[in-house]
Amino acid sequence: MTTVDGMALGKDYAAQECSIARALEIVGERWTLLVIRDALYGVRRYNDFLVHLGIPRAVLAGRLQALTDEGILEKRRYQDAPPRDEYVVTDRGIALWPALRALGIWGREHLGGQPMRVFRHASCGTELSPYDTCPACGTLVAVRDIEMRPGPGLDPDPADPVSRALLAPRRLLQPLESEQQPTAADPA
Amino acid sequence: MTTVDGMALGKDYAAQECSIARALEIVGERWTLLVIRDALYGVRRYNDFLVHLGIPRAVLAGRLQALTDEGILEKRRYQDAPPRDEYVVTDRGIALWPALRALGIWGREHLGGQPMRVFRHASCGTELSPYDTCPACGTLVAVRDIEMRPGPGLDPDPADPVSRALLAPRRLLQPLESEQQPTAADPA
DNA sequence: GCCCTTGGTTCAGTCACCGAACCTGTGGTG
DNA sequence: CACCACAGGTTCGGTGACTGAACCAAGGGC
Numbered sequence: 001m002t003t004v005d006g007m008a009l010g011k012d013y014a015a016q017e018c019s020i021a022r023a024l025e026i027v028g029e030r031w032t033l034l035v036i037r038d039a040l041y042g043v044r045r046y047n048d049f050l051v052h053l054g055i056p057r058a059v060l061a062g063r064l065q066a067l068t069d070e071g072i073l074e075k076r077r078y079q080d081a082p083p084r085d086e087y088v089v090t091d092r093g094i095a096l097w098p099a100l101r102a103l104g105i106w107g108r109e110h111l112g113g114q115p116m117r118v119f120r121h122a123s124c125g126t127e128l129s130p131y132d133t134c135p136a137c138g139t140l141v142a143v144r145d146i147e148m149r150p151g152p153g154l155d156p157d158p159a160d161p162v163s164r165a166l167l168a169p170r171r172l173l174q175p176l177e178s179e180q181q182p183t184a185a186d187p188a
Numbered sequence: 189m190t191t192v193d194g195m196a197l198g199k200d201y202a203a204q205e206c207s208i209a210r211a212l213e214i215v216g217e218r219w220t221l222l223v224i225r226d227a228l229y230g231v232r233r234y235n236d237f238l239v240h241l242g243i244p245r246a247v248l249a250g251r252l253q254a255l256t257d258e259g260i261l262e263k264r265r266y267q268d269a270p271p272r273d274e275y276v277v278t279d280r281g282i283a284l285w286p287a288l289r290a291l292g293i294w295g296r297e298h299l300g301g302q303p304m305r306v307f308r309h310a311s312c313g314t315e316l317s318p319y320d321t322c323p324a325c326g327t328l329v330a331v332r333d334i335e336m337r338p339g340p341g342l343d344p345d346p347a348d349p350v351s352r353a354l355l356a357p358r359r360l361l362q363p364l365e366s367e368q369q370p371t372a373a374d375p376a
Numbered sequence: 377g378c379c380c381t382t383g384g385t386t387c388a389g390t391c392a393c394c395g396a397a398c399c400t401g402t403g404g405t406g
Numbered sequence: 407c408a409c410c411a412c413a414g415g416t417t418c419g420g421t422g423a424c425t426g427a428a429c430c431a432a433g434g435g436c
Contacts, residue, residue: 023295082433099290107211110280131319270402
């Protein structure tokens with residue numbers, strides 16, 4: 001079907017009896033974790049992934065297919081007029097959030113620079129601990145109760161519309177409303 | 189020097205202003221996180237990585253070099269007679285443990301099967317929570333205070349000596365004592 | 377009728393990965 | 407001293423994945 005169908009990693013992590021290795025067989029390929037990250041941020045449409053990630057089209061199609069096969073994304077018809085599908089992250093995908101969060105924290109702390117994004121407990125506004133607990137409430141905060149805000153390191157005026165839409169404070173998983181491209185009839 | 193020197197990912201994750209993407213540029217390549225996992229398990233020597241991972245030699249050499257350059261491993265002379273170096277994981281590498289742990293938990297919970305390894309608080313023996321806190325002590329347990337034991341899913345009689353050495357309960361970071369190969373003069 | 381958008385597929389070129397062979401420095405053994 | 411083993415690589419040919427650009431197709435909107 002797609003160009004990529006041998007899949008996984010061609011040669012898998014062979015004799016690795018290890019949950020980490022098995023996880024990496026699914027999500028360890030180039031781009032895959034970034035696709036999931038975007039899905040958690042609310043990106044759902046092929047074109048939005050494409051624009052935001054700058055990923056080659058064929059690779060994106062392959063990854064979306066593979067992630068759908070693995071039950072990490074779900075392909076869902078969202079309009080019939082012109083038939084259009086979106087890719088919605090499943091519980092299995094949401095469960096990858098702690099891993100992505102840990103990677104992000106490592107990247108920020110060990111590669112220098114300002115934080116790109118800040119995560120807060122939506123209901124009380126408190127910034128989350130590295131393990132997604134709310135210091136104020138003392139509870140583990142569910143992914144859909146996490147509010148994402150731009151951090152000081154983030155470019156305040158990005159080029160692509162998806163990055164712009166992601167500048168506004170928003171909950172994780174909340175579907176992205178892509179900016180409408182002004183058509184010819186649209187006033188500038 | 190090595191075959192891999194363009195490095196990183198050839199083409200980096202371009203415009204990604206994101207700590208996750210920056211982390212993945214360093215540790216997102218095939219095999220890299222498994223090398224770090226092994227390093228945290230106490231593997232230090234080229235040959236032990238080679239045997240345990242089943243990774244092509246050139247790829248391993250490239251990864252060790254890259255991780256050394258990034259300050260995640262440190263190359264250290266451990267004997268002079270025949271000059272031999274070992275690769276020891278640094279604090280920066282140790283800081284990746286939460287990410288690896290999160291990936292492992294995801295792999296176990298969402299890909300089925302028995303846990304391969306169990307992690308306990310070394311000083312009290314209590315099994316750790318997903319976020320490395322000790323339910324008994326209520327504290328965050330440092331990586332070097334984590335004891336690793338084989339879980340029910342692990343092959344009790346693996347082929348390679350490194351896997352065998354990793355069967356014994358041991359602390360993370362504790363250097364691996366590789367089994368000596370019996371020489372001709374050695375009694376069976 | 378024409379062009380635009382969305383969501384792809386196809387294709388040629390490049391680059392990383394793979395496995396096997398080879399190399400080097402050193403030490404042990406008969 | 408000849409010979410072999412071992413650790414830690416490097417080199418090399420073949421394969422497969424990734425890349426970027428072009429092409430395709432189904433619907434709408436004007």
